[in-house]
Amino acid sequence: MTYGTGTSNAPEEHDAGCRDVTTLAPVRSGQLDDIRGEVDDIEASGYTPMGSALRQAAEELPAEGERSIVLVSDGIDTCAPPPVCEVAEELHDQGIDLIINTVGFLVDDEARSELECIADAGGGQYLDADDAESLAESMKILHSRSINAYESDLEEYEGSANESEPTQIPADVEAFSSPLHDHGTAFNDINGDAQHWRIPVEESERVALSALTVQPPSFGGLTDGRFGLDLEFTDFSCQASTWSDADSSSAQGVQSAAALSVHMGEDCGDEGYVDFSLTRRGKYLRGQDIPVELKITRLVGEDTSAVPEPEEASDIPAVELPDNAEDASPGTWFEDAAELPTAEDAAVATDIVPGETHFYKVPVEYGQRLAAAIKSGGTDVERAPGVSVDQLEVNIYNQARQPVASPESVTLTSDEPKTIGHKAPLNYRVIDGGTSATERLWQDGEQYIAVKYMRIAGGGNEEVGDAEQHTARYTLAALVDGEPQPGPTFEAAAQPGTSDDAADADTAKDSEETETAAENSDEGFGVLGWARCAGAHCRSGGISAPPEVMTAEITAVVTVGSGWRGIPKLPSRGGYLRKRQGRAS
Incomplete structure (x- = not known):
């Protein structure tokens, strides 16, 4: 989104100039090339309607979830009233999840003071930039965030150390x-x-x-x-x-x-x-x-009299990753897992920080199988000393929360997608007679995909804490293959x-x-x-992506980014399991 690019600064164009706010592209993923083309055509001129730009940027964002606006300017607001600080405070007060950050590009003391006021009122932070390189670094910093992690609230039953007194x-x-x-x-x-x-x-x-x-x-x-x-x-x-x-x-x-x-x-x-x-x-x-x-x-x-014989293991179906993907709001655990679309050409994309795990869910019936593909979109994280690799690991679980597929990993420096999924259609009979490749595929219903960002390094284990971190980005797509069969x-x-x-x-x-x-x-x-001692039988068995600064000659630009948080849990599919509450009643 830009402002102050479509008029001159002549007095007779004041009214038009203070309405001069342009959305380059809606807030979604997979459109960086289109945005580059739009930015290349921008010519800085006219007035500086910061308040109007902030309001329009807020309207472009989703109504819920973690959202951020980064306002970049080389001067003061020239379209008050209302004062732009009041606009920032008004927008921030509409919800604690909307943050407004600002960057001053070669600004004087007056402009710096106003931009600091906007950031303070918007619950964000202000950064200075003196050239294109520092401007790009400022944008990266302002698109960092703290981790969103699950904390269990289940009733505790501490296991006994004494086998005879469980x-x-x-x-x-x-x-x-x-x-x-x-x-x-x-x-x-x-x-x-x-x-x-x-x-x-x-x-x-x-x-x-x-x-x-x-x-x-x-x-x-x-x-x-x-x-x-x-x-x-x-x-x-x-x-x-x-x-x-x-x-x-x-x-x-x-x-x-x-x-x-x-x-x-x-x-x-x-x-x-x-x-x-x-x-x-x-x-x-x-x-x-x-x-x-x-x-x-x-x-x-x-x-199981109506259940057909299970199929043998075979290659996981191929999953295409489309160019355009919708922004995702992944969950942090099974209860708030986000629904992952499985339609043709459907995919989601989102940011993730080191140490974080995202959860998605896909309903799969007996006779069907789940396949998914993930691709890294890169990261702004610079490899720290001693770090051997940054990677995303993907796991799949059934409703019983048992793992059903071998995990797959993709490094953040790789541009090759990885596929993970069921090696055969779901069939209850494999619970007794399945092979090592199929024995876990006994339960239909919601299948859960977990994506975690692993930073593997030498040295001791270090907790992430609440520190701000640079984000990595990935795209995820899934499909459900096969026709339903009796269970x-x-x-x-x-x-x-x-x-x-x-x-x-x-x-x-x-x-x-x-x-x-x-x-x-x-x-x-x-x-x-x-x-x-009894016998045993055991098988072991915005721009939602971090924005690139295209040119240092842009007078002002607003970037908007939709963050993510878990969506409300939808009712799980009915099934054959005995349903009990998650804690003692």
């Missing part, structure tokens, strides 16, 4: 949080610090578990030691499969582990409960707790008791177990010890 989880809890402790025993990949929980179960149901770290965003960590995360059922006869996608070399961002049970019955869960553990391995964040969220998904009385049906789950009822039942059960253990003590082998 933490009791009430029947009506679907998800909970816990600190994952470091007791100093996890010196290598063999030893680890395990924490234990117990959940009530019903006959014939399966249980799907997931654990995801929600530690504060960080950099580096290469020399902090290897990292591992293992989620397992205590009675190995309960275990159908388990896997971990924790990055052993750099545990930045979300790290995950998952497990699936067999059907509850005589060999597992016959006493009305199952125990499971989460084990932390390695030296990463030695001496510090790592917060995790755990999710419990219950599958009751499945009927399984499930029995209605029994209504769970209240938390107090569940706690009372657990207390009674603990008392019975204590008596049984005492009776068996002469044999030196309690019930839990006997169960632990």
Whole structure:
């Protein structure tokens, strides 16, 4: 957007000159070449209607979310009243998410004072620029921002360090949080610090578990030691499969582990409960707790008679990245994940800062598969000493929050897109008979795409904090391939008791177990010890982009940029899972 370029500064053109504000292009991505062409044709002249330019810039921005305006000028406002500082204050007061920054280009003291007033009233900052290079650097600085990170608000059920006294989880809890402790025993990949929980179960149901770290965003960590995360059922006869996608070399961002049970019955869960553990391995964040969220998904009385045979693994479908992409407002976690369009020629683009993770969601039915492509748009971040690589890593999760595809990474210096997705259509039968490439593709519904900005470096782990950071940019597109097929049906789950009822039942059960253990003590082998020795089956298994300054001869230009924040969560698709609230009622 420009102002003061279409008239002269003659007195008779005052009224027209104070309305002389031109939008070069609407606020969206993928139009840098068009903007360059518009800027090349600009000739500076006329009046300086800063107030009108700010108002029009604000109208170009979305009504909600983090938004910013950068006003660049080489002089004072020549179209007051109203005073431009009052206009800036008025716009900023309309919402805390609108920030107005200013840059003075070769300005005198009077103009500098006015531009500082505008920035102060608009909740932003003022910077000086003396030449094209410093002007470009000022624009980069003003397009930096602090990280937007998720913080768990789930009820906490801290895991017990004692396997024989696991933490009791009430029947009506679907998800909970816990600190994952470091007791100093996890010196290598063999030893680890395990924490234990117990959940009530019903006959014939399966249980799907997931654990995801929600530690504060960080950099580096290469020399902090290897990292591992293992989620397992205590009675190995309960275990159908388990896997971990924790990055052993750099545990930045979300790290995950998952497990699936067999059907509850005589060999597992016959006493009305199952125990499971989460084990932390390695030296990463030695001496510090790592917060995790755990999710419990219950599958009751499945009927797969209408489900066709699953397909074998094949190449992930190709995804085209169009030239134009809409600005995205990604979420910070599963609850506020943004809907990702899958129409042909649809894509989104957004900025991301080091240590940040973005979440998107796409509904996928049985018989269909998800594919996505990501491409880096570059970054203003200068590589710091000791930094080996800046990259974006992409992961896909199902509704149970279990990882369903091998992660893919793209460095910020690469202009080649990377594809990630399902290696076969979704089919519930793979839960028992899938291959290593397909066994995770058992659940339909929302599939979640997570994009995290990793800064891998030597030295210790460093938390990001609230400091302003330069942004990187990426474009993301997705498609859903295939035709829907029948899925399984499930029995209605029994209504769970209240938390107090569940706690009372657990207390009674603990008392019975204590008596049984005492009776068996002469044999030196309690019930839990006997169960632990059972057989095992386990498979491991504005210009929204940072604007370039085209010429130093522009008298004044306003750039507008729509930031992002998570959009309100839409209702998730109905399904066959037993739906429970995310914390005890």
